[in-house]
Amino acid sequence: MAIDFSVEPEFQEQLDWIREFVDTEAVPIDLAFADQERVHDKSHPLHDEVIRPLQEKVKARGLWACHLGPDLGGLGYGQTKLALMNEILGRSGWAPSLFGCQAPDSGNAEIIAHYGSDDQKEMYLAPLLDGKISSCYSMTEPQGGADPSVFECRAYRDGDDWIIDGEKWFSSSLGWSKFAIVMAVSNPDVPIYQGASMFLVPTDTPGIEIRREVGMAHEAIGQGGHPYVRYDKVRVPKENLLGGEGQAFKIAQTRLGGGRLHHAMRTVGSVRRLLDMMAERAISRVTKGSLLADKQGVQEMLGRTWLDLQQFRLLVLHAAWTVDQVGGAAARTEIAAVKVATPQVYTDAAYRCMRLHGALGVSNEMPIANLWLMGASLGLADGPSEVHMTTIAKHVLKNVEPSKTGWPSEHLPERREAARKRFAHLLEHEMGNA
Numbered sequence: 001m002a003i004d005f006s007v008e009p010e011f012q013e014q015l016d017w018i019r020e021f022v023d024t025e026a027v028p029i030d031l032a033f034a035d036q037e038r039v040h041d042k043s044h045p046l047h048d049e050v051i052r053p054l055q056e057k058v059k060a061r062g063l064w065a066c067h068l069g070p071d072l073g074g075l076g077y078g079q080t081k082l083a084l085m086n087e088i089l090g091r092s093g094w095a096p097s098l099f100g101c102q103a104p105d106s107g108n109a110e111i112i113a114h115y116g117s118d119d120q121k122e123m124y125l126a127p128l129l130d131g132k133i134s135s136c137y138s139m140t141e142p143q144g145g146a147d148p149s150v151f152e153c154r155a156y157r158d159g160d161d162w163i164i165d166g167e168k169w170f171s172s173s174l175g176w177s178k179f180a181i182v183m184a185v186s187n188p189d190v191p192i193y194q195g196a197s198m199f200l201v202p203t204d205t206p207g208i209e210i211r212r213e214v215g216m217a218h219e220a221i222g223q224g225g226h227p228y229v230r231y232d233k234v235r236v237p238k239e240n241l242l243g244g245e246g247q248a249f250k251i252a253q254t255r256l257g258g259g260r261l262h263h264a265m266r267t268v269g270s271v272r273r274l275l276d277m278m279a280e281r282a283i284s285r286v287t288k289g290s291l292l293a294d295k296q297g298v299q300e301m302l303g304r305t306w307l308d309l310q311q312f313r314l315l316v317l318h319a320a321w322t323v324d325q326v327g328g329a330a331a332r333t334e335i336a337a338v339k340v341a342t343p344q345v346y347t348d349a350a351y352r353c354m355r356l357h358g359a360l361g362v363s364n365e366m367p368i369a370n371l372w373l374m375g376a377s378l379g380l381a382d383g384p385s386e387v388h389m390t391t392i393a394k395h396v397l398k399n400v401e402p403s404k405t406g407w408p409s410e411h412l413p414e415r416r417e418a419a420r421k422r423f424a425h426l427l428e429h430e431m432g433n434a
């Protein structure tokens with residue numbers, strides 16, 4: 001048996017290069033172009049002038065789209081290596097774009113690679129992998145996200161075409177995307193898990209109406225990247241069905257496993273950044289005659305954040321290692337645990353960091369409040385934490401037998417009685433001596 005936390009020297013060299021590259025190249029882009037519109041709008045001159053040359057450097061270093069297999073131009077890194085890499089990418093909002101693993105494109109690329117026909121791969125996957133276009137994943141509906149059984153968006157056949165009719169909500173980055181992967185009910189007569197299909201829908205198809213731009217809390221009304229959209233009898237050829245009819249949920253699972261771990265490891269990077277901010281503040285600010293770092297309450301915040309970070313990092317690395325050993329499906333519980341822990345650790349760290357920075361912390365002159373909100377979003381995107389907690393609970397309850405006596409099996413009187421019987425001769429001796 002070997003438990004080894006060391007990193008091979010060659011890979012450590014790559015990680016060192018990534019860290020340097022992220023700090024010197026990605027972070028300045030974050031500061032100048034913070035909004036996600038620029039990330040997804042590939043027609044913006046920033047992409048040709050700045051982003052593509054940097055992506056070329058990443059490719060030359062052999063670090064482009066490492067989550068993909070070699071047949072698709074990636075390195076087929078296992079999840080453990082990807083985790084260590086994403087930990088560094090988490091320090092910058094732009095870094096994933098520079099390394100070809102920007103959500104939702106990375107997940108969308110994965111499912112087209114897995115389930116797409118040759119034509120679909122040529123038309124959608126190739127330019128996506130090249131970083132030339134953006135894509136959207138359109139599943140959640142206004143009346144329900146966590147419970148797909150309430151989905152209403154329909155897809156029905158009309159000759160050689162499929163017609164998609166219904167509404168979606170929080171279809172992130174749709175406005176800048178060349179195509180959306182839309183989930184729709186193709187057979188309402190069976191349970192949704194067998195009756196929903198996925199479609200590749202070019203965004204210039206007639207009938208796609210953005211009803212309202214929806215933004216995060218810090219964005220102005222009418223701005224933001226998560227639109228409420230109506231697919232008004234949108235017609236696509238039958239060749240645009242992704243995978244088989246009724247396979248939407250099988251496909252969705254392929255998309256989310258690795259992505260959840262990558263988000264989590266980027267969160268490790270973000271939390272480390274928050275801890276760095278906290279530490280600097282603690283040794284810079286004097287109040288009531290001493291540094292914040294000297295106050296016990298502040299030490300509690302620093303220690304607690306370090307502890308949370310360390311525990312969380314190990315949880316994610318262990319989940320990544322488990323996926324590498326047994327595959328994503330068999331590591332469902334580990335992935336669910338990571339998904340639950342991610343927003344918790346993130347929001348706790350961001351909240352403490354905000355407090356340590358006082359008014360500055362909640363202001364728009366520090367990134368902390370936005371990170372806090374991002375942490376809260378991570379508890380919803382890809383499904384709410386409560387649903388993932390149910391997965392963990394089911395695992396805990398698996399193979400557990402109910403008590404046969406009506407008393408818990410750890411109930412002391414029965415256990416003590418049985419133990420006393422077993423040691424009766426010694427207990428009598430003890431009594432005799434007393």
Ligand SMILES: Cc1cc2nc3c(=O)[nH]c(=O)nc-3n(C[C@H](O)[C@H](O)[C@H](O)COP(=O)(O)OP(=O)(O)OC[C@H]3O[C@@H](n4cnc5c(N)ncnc54)[C@H](O)[C@@H]3O)c2cc1C
Pocket residue numbers: 104136137138139140141142143144145146147169170171172173226377378380381382383384385386387390
């Ligand atoms: C930043 C961001 C980006 C997103 N991007 C996309 C995207 O690109 N494409 C897309 O399709 N969707 C996207 N979503 C939507 C996301 O997938 C949904 O928000 C999520 O699935 C939850 O659905 P809901 O918002 O309708 O909440 P609901 O389903 O209404 O759930 C609300 C709350 O009810 C509780 N709850 C729900 N179900 C259970 C349960 N079974 N047990 C216990 N408690 C429960 C939880 O507290 C949950 O938070 C995004 C969301 C965010 C915040």
